[in-house]
Amino acid sequence: MDSNKPLILVSNDDGYDYNGIKSLIKVARTLGDVFVVAPAVHQSGMSSAITFVHPVRTTCIAQEEGYTAYLATGTPADCVKLALSQLMADRMPDVVLAGINHGYNSGLNTLYSGTMACAFEGILHGVPSVAFSFGNYSADADTSACEPIVKHVTERVLKSGLPKDVCLNVNIPDIDGQFRGMKVTTGDMGRWINEWEHRVDPTGRNYYWLTGEFEIADKNEGLTDYYWLQRGYVTVTPTHVDQTDYASMDAIKDLLL
Amino acid sequence: MDSNKPLILVSNDDGYDYNGIKSLIKVARTLGDVFVVAPAVHQSGMSSAITFVHPVRTTCIAQEEGYTAYLATGTPADCVKLALSQLMADRMPDVVLAGINHGYNSGLNTLYSGTMACAFEGILHGVPSVAFSFGNYSADADTSACEPIVKHVTERVLKSGLPKDVCLNVNIPDIDGQFRGMKVTTGDMGRWINEWEHRVDPTGRNYYWLTGEFEIADKNEGLTDYYWLQRGYVTVTPTHVDQTDYASMDAIKDLLL
Numbered sequence: 001m002d003s004n005k006p007l008i009l010v011s012n013d014d015g016y017d018y019n020g021i022k023s024l025i026k027v028a029r030t031l032g033d034v035f036v037v038a039p040a041v042h043q044s045g046m047s048s049a050i051t052f053v054h055p056v057r058t059t060c061i062a063q064e065e066g067y068t069a070y071l072a073t074g075t076p077a078d079c080v081k082l083a084l085s086q087l088m089a090d091r092m093p094d095v096v097l098a099g100i101n102h103g104y105n106s107g108l109n110t111l112y113s114g115t116m117a118c119a120f121e122g123i124l125h126g127v128p129s130v131a132f133s134f135g136n137y138s139a140d141a142d143t144s145a146c147e148p149i150v151k152h153v154t155e156r157v158l159k160s161g162l163p164k165d166v167c168l169n170v171n172i173p174d175i176d177g178q179f180r181g182m183k184v185t186t187g188d189m190g191r192w193i194n195e196w197e198h199r200v201d202p203t204g205r206n207y208y209w210l211t212g213e214f215e216i217a218d219k220n221e222g223l224t225d226y227y228w229l230q231r232g233y234v235t236v237t238p239t240h241v242d243q244t245d246y247a248s249m250d251a252i253k254d255l256l257l
Numbered sequence: 258m259d260s261n262k263p264l265i266l267v268s269n270d271d272g273y274d275y276n277g278i279k280s281l282i283k284v285a286r287t288l289g290d291v292f293v294v295a296p297a298v299h300q301s302g303m304s305s306a307i308t309f310v311h312p313v314r315t316t317c318i319a320q321e322e323g324y325t326a327y328l329a330t331g332t333p334a335d336c337v338k339l340a341l342s343q344l345m346a347d348r349m350p351d352v353v354l355a356g357i358n359h360g361y362n363s364g365l366n367t368l369y370s371g372t373m374a375c376a377f378e379g380i381l382h383g384v385p386s387v388a389f390s391f392g393n394y395s396a397d398a399d400t401s402a403c404e405p406i407v408k409h410v411t412e413r414v415l416k417s418g419l420p421k422d423v424c425l426n427v428n429i430p431d432i433d434g435q436f437r438g439m440k441v442t443t444g445d446m447g448r449w450i451n452e453w454e455h456r457v458d459p460t461g462r463n464y465y466w467l468t469g470e471f472e473i474a475d476k477n478e479g480l481t482d483y484y485w486l487q488r489g490y491v492t493v494t495p496t497h498v499d500q501t502d503y504a505s506m507d508a509i510k511d512l513l514l
Contacts, residue, residue: 042310044309044310045306045307045308045309045310046304046306047303047304047305047306047307047334047374048304048305048368048369049302049303049304049306049369050302050304050369050467051302051467052301052302052466052467052468053299053301053302055456055464055465055466056453056464056465056466056467057462057463057464057465058463058465077304077369078467081449081452081453081467082453082465085451085452085453086453086455086465108381108498110500111305111377111498111500112305112306112307112334117304120368124365124448124449125448152513153513156512156513157512160512162509162512163502163504163505163508163509165446165502166502166505166509168509182513182514184506184509184510184513184514186499186501186503186506187499187500187501189422189498189499191381191382192338192381194342195338195342195343196313196338196339196342196343198343199312205314206314206315207312207313207314208312208313208314208315208339208343209309209312209313210307210308210309210313210335210338211309236509236513237501238501238502238503238505238506238508238509239500239501239502240500240502241365241368241446241500242443242444242446243367243368243444243496243497243498243500244443244444244494244495244496245420245423245495245496245497246443246495247420248420248423248495249441249443249495251420251495252419252420252423252425252441252493252495253441255413255414255417255419256409256410256413256439256441256493257439257441
């Protein structure tokens with residue numbers, strides 16, 4: 001690795017053979033040296049799950065001038081932890097890029113997102129981090145229209161950093177690159193309804209598929225990612241780990257003490 | 258189920274055969290009718306992971322007056338989603354109780370916690386929810402000293418509810434019930450260091466065990482759960498799902514737009 005160039009860690013939750021991570025790697029290689037640690041097996045919906053009931057193993061699949069790539073048997077969070085605490089111990093990256101996820105991680109869905117877990121691990125290790133997600137859920141989605149967005153955001157973050165303990169959650173609509181613009185938004189804390197499809201197997205036993213429809217909240221009307229994604233904008237939601245509800249501390253004291 | 262009594266949903270991440278959930282069920286049965294959906298397999302560290310690459314199945318293991326219990330093959334979040342959207346569709350519970358986890362879920366560790374995931378699903382379905390965790394990590398920990406705390410908190414929540422979209426993260430020190438008192442706290446957003454133990458297998462290949470030491474932050478000195486747990490207090494941290502960093506929105510606009 002050339003220490004004069006920025007060093008960029010790339011991870012995701014879909015795995016190494018998805019177009020999303022290929023777009024991210026392509027752009028990152030124009031901006032600096034690139035180190036990839038991706039899950040060996042598709043890990044969508046894994047949230048910030050971590051693996052400690054069995055060990056994690058890695059396979060180095062590329063090692064050339066300015067580009068190194070590993071697959072790891074764990075979760076997305078494991079991949080970034082392993083990168084930052086073991087595999088890259090000699091030199092921390094200047095930025096962590098996660099995704100590009102095939103499918104939005106807007107609003108409430110950050111809770112379930114393995115892509116966001118990568119970005120959370122980045123900031124927990126003190127590295128500016130950005131998660132990218134695209135509004136096309138198919139495994140073979142063409143993510144090339146996202147690449148100028150990735151380049152713009154990554155260049156700015158490499159140049160100026162990010163506020164302490166804050167990562168960016170970038171969502172990109174699937175409108176063939178015809179973006180209306182970029183908005184800094186809040187997350188839409190809606191809810192999932194009709195979450196399960198109940199079926200009966202050929203032997204008469206019940207089983208349940210997770211599915212559902214997202215019911216938007218938009219309590220911050222006109223401010224949320226969901227609202228602006230529907231209107232053709234790229235959205236950027238500053239996101240942190242701390243989930244303490246500071247506003248209700250006095251009410252809870254009154255309730256319990 | 259007797260509709261005059263409160264209806265209490267109990268779940269956890271350790272599974273049905275742990276003392277923590279047995280304590281929770283024991284106390285809950287003194288307060289109302291109880292419905293349990295617990296993971297069929299130990300699910301620690303699963304965060305808010307959800308299962309959609311294969312279906313989830315359930316086994317009913319108890320059905321008697323005032324008490325029903327299911328095991329489900331999914332994650333803790335799946336268990337509560339399945340309870341609230343399918344198995345209890347006839348009548349929503351009055352409260353969701355999660356745990357008692359064998360091991361703290363204080364501060365940063367809420368990010369990785371399956372116990373907290375249960376409480377998050379509760380509030381996302383509009384039900385007041387409380388997660389309980391105990392400062393003893395062993396599988397056969399005796400959780401009986403936690404039971405008066407569970408009773409106190411649950412009674413108050415059943416009587417008065419909780420602020421909208423806020424759940425409680427209750428941590429209980431392992432000091433034989435000699436609690437100094439109860440404190441409403443923030444989460445300590447410290448960080449994990451020395452996260453991996455690198456080993457070499459008998460064939461010479463590398464593998465990595467997730468481990469580590471928690472380095473406290475206590476940026477809110479004297480306000481965090483970790484601080485008060487060390488001093489013998491039961492801590493209650495009001496917790497929400499929304500991770501938008503509202504404070505940095507203007508700074509991010511300046512950076513990107």
